[in-house]
Amino acid sequence: MEDIKSLLPDELKSFMVSLGQPSYRGSQVFSWLHKHLVYSFDDMTNLPLGLRKRLGETAFITSLNILSRTEGRKGTVKYLMETYDKNAVEAVRMEYKYGITACLSTQVGCKMACSFCASGQSGFIRNLTTSEIVDQALKIQKDVSRFSSDIGNIVLMGTGEPLDNYEASVKALRLFNAKEGLGISFRRMAVSTCGLVPGIRRLAEEGIPVTLSISLHAATDDLRDKLMPINRRYPIPELLDAAAFYRERTGRRVTFEYTVIQDVNDSPACARQLAKLLQGQMAHVNLIPFNPIDEREFVRPTIHRMNTFQKILEEASIPTTVRRDLGLDVHAACGQLRPRYCR
Numbered sequence: 487m488e489d490i491k492s493l494l495p496d497e498l499k500s501f502m503v504s505l506g507q508p509s510y511r512g513s514q515v516f517s518w519l520h521k522h523l524v525y526s527f528d529d530m531t532n533l534p535l536g537l538r539k540r541l542g543e544t545a546f547i548t549s550l551n552i553l554s555r556t557e558g559r560k561g562t563v564k565y566l567m568e569t570y571d572k573n574a575v576e577a578v579r580m581e582y583k584y585g586i587t588a589c590l591s592t593q594v595g596c597k598m599a600c601s602f603c604a605s606g607q608s609g610f611i612r613n614l615t616t617s618e619i620v621d622q623a624l625k626i627q628k629d630v631s632r633f634s635s636d637i638g639n640i641v642l643m644g645t646g647e648p649l650d651n652y653e654a655s656v657k658a659l660r661l662f663n664a665k666e667g668l669g670i671s672f673r674r675m676a677v678s679t680c681g682l683v684p685g686i687r688r689l690a691e692e693g694i695p696v697t698l699s700i701s702l703h704a705a706t707d708d709l710r711d712k713l714m715p716i717n718r719r720y721p722i723p724e725l726l727d728a729a730a731f732y733r734e735r736t737g738r739r740v741t742f743e744y745t746v747i748q749d750v751n752d753s754p755a756c757a758r759q760l761a762k763l764l765q766g767q768m769a770h771v772n773l774i775p776f777n778p779i780d781e782r783e784f785v786r787p788t789i790h791r792m793n794t795f796q797k798i799l800e801e802a803s804i805p806t807t808v809r810r811d812l813g814l815d816v817h818a819a820c821g822q823l824r825p826r827y828c829r
């Protein structure tokens with residue numbers, strides 16, 4: 487059976503031709519799936535009845551089941567969605583001044599075991615398929631279309647490491663970009679990585695200028711080794727080389743995410759080390775106050791510590807923003823809803 491929601495427009499045309507149909511049927515089906523958000527071949531009313539029946543026999547339409555929908559402040563909604571094999575994945579909808587952003591998961595669990603992350607604690611179960619990544623956004627789109635809104639931005643920052651599920655993640659981005667579907671510009675998409683250097687270099691050559699967001703969280707290898715085991719494999723100098731390569735190839739400035747944890751990486755000395763490290767990198771730093779999780783004793787920093795940290799970076803001419811705290815009340819740090827549901 488063909489996983490039809492995973493097919494790019496050209497692949498869908500080829501699939502239609504393989505069924506003895508004209509290729510334009512591929513564009514029609516693509517629009518039904520990705521623009522009109524239809525979940526049954528029977529509802530594709532501009533297809534001949536015989537073709538609808540044939541599609542039902544040869545293909546399936548991935549549809550995640552929304553288990554829960556938790557509304558937070560300022561338009562944030564966290565969705566828990568169930569896959570066909572009863573795994574739960576999470577996706578978050580955020581409303582900003584510039585439109586709706588869908589934050590999607592790429593794996594069930596995660597192998598990377600970052601010490602401050604709830605997903606890292608529950609281990610890895612499996613990669614999501616392309617259609618499972620895509621359907622998270624389509625379910626959100628279906629939800630927001632009740633209010634005549636559209637998703638304008640996609641970020642792969644939910645559970646999982648997108649570059650550890652490279653093919654499915656990149657193909658999902660291409661599907662979001664297709665004009666027959668959501669038609670979202672690559673410049674309005676972001677991929678977040680904990681620092682898989684080969685994946686960053688590969689993405690740089692993909693020809694899709696998405697924003698690369700690197701989870702740095704520490705400015706020295708000693709501290710980063712403790713917080714993020716991946717650093718022992720790809721230490722900071724290699725990571726910064728890969729970031730520079732990404733910038734050269736895509737012309738896009740790289741964002742460095744820095745989760746600020748009290749008494750771990752929030753001192754003025756840490757801020758000065760970070761400023762020194764990123765000097766001349768044309769980098770942008772996004773400071774994220776730590777979102778407390780049950781499994782760890784880490785603590786959220788005070789506003790005063792956050793402000794001091796930001797000021798030191800800005801004085802060193804490193805553009806810095808503090809992530810608007812949309813997530814705390816819906817447990818939107820990655821991985822935080824799923825373990826709650828599972829317990």
Ligand code: SF4
Pocket residue numbers: 596597598599600603604605606607644645646647679680701820821
């Ligand atoms: S922070 Fe990201 S890469 Fe690290 S364990 Fe969590 S989901 Fe995985």
